[in-house]
Amino acid sequence: MDSITTAASVVAAGLAVGLGAIGPGIGQGSAAQGAVEGIARQPEAEGKIRGTLLLSFAFMESLTIYGLVVALVLLFANPFAG
């Protein structure tokens, strides 16, 4: 792999993880805030709130995982490496 491809892959991996984590990070923070407030107001609905939070987290975090996987593929199994 030549040096330009290596440098571009490393920069792209950093961008993929960094940019890909911004949105889910904000979303998870706001969802957790809402869930904890909801549990504090309605402790009897804790199970339902936690369940919905778990499903939402799983869907949100998968966006981070996509960026992570792209970055790891670029770093460890680069398809552009000659």
Add this chain to the structure above:
Amino acid sequence: MASETVENCSSHNPLLDIDSSDPSSTVNSDEYLELQFRVFRLAFLLTFFSVGIAGFFWGLKASASLLVGALSGIFYFRLLARGVGRLGTSSKIVGKVQLLVPVLLVLVSSRFPQLDLIPALLGFLLYKPALIIQFLSMP
């Protein structure tokens, strides 16, 4: 001072009085556990069918990679569920330990020639159909 404020708030506001001996809290935690078990059951079922189909059409290597990925996905979901279960009780944030699972999966499948990367990643994402089915079947 802060603890006094919290005690005052909880003594005046009945909504914030969370009694740990309250039987409804056990019911709620049972409900959460039941949801997790339903998702795990669906994920294992999907894994079983997908591994069988992959083994029939693409061979043993793809099937083994899919199985490893699917088990990693279920383990990831278990860690995420544990983090969400702790939120608000023993922890104020949801941990990010579960993100190590896909990292390790990609590293292992790129290092070991017995595993393929693409089937492993597809297997890892098998927990998502289980989640979608569960989400759609929620009342």
